[in-house]
Amino acid sequence: MEKTIANKTITVNEEGYLTNFAEWNKEVGEALAKENHIDLTNKHWQVIDYIQDEFKKESPLSIRKIGKSGVVDIKEFYSLFPSGPLKTATKIAGVPKPASCI
Template sequence: MNATIEILGKELAIDADGNLVNLEDWNEEIAKAIAKEEGIEELTQKHWQVINFMRKVFAEKEDSPSIRKLTKESGVDTKELYALFPKGPAKKAARIAGLPKPKGCI
């Protein structure tokens, strides 16, 4: 279980979902590279708003926020979340934010 991914010339450890294992491996350039891999060509200010909110919540609670928490507290509503991160906002945004996949069902 020592999977790695090569991003910007660095070998970074990833978990079974392909998310970064070490929080300190993450930076904005890495985020942009992961986003590209997820089909998001450019991270807009709204994307960053979600990513930064997720990192803030994770730092406090050690779990990535649910889609409901994102909807209620990130300042970006459900429709927009799905438009920004198609095919699964909570999961995709967590991956781009260098966090594990959210554990909750909601």
């Protein structure tokens, strides 16, 4: 479905994740963060950059991986993006919701 945010039309799935990363920009990220009641600080942006880099490398994301990234530890990650940090952080970063392997 289409959604207008930060004066830009983006395509999202039913859970609100961007379906086309190319439609993401920093303003979209800021606006998505606001929707999730988060004010982005420098530290948030470092995490978002890391998530986007991993996404571009097609490397699967997990909370463990972010904890070992050297960017934040898991506790910090939770304090930056409270409750379901990986889900919230990936949504703001404009990348797909990480599929847990089953």
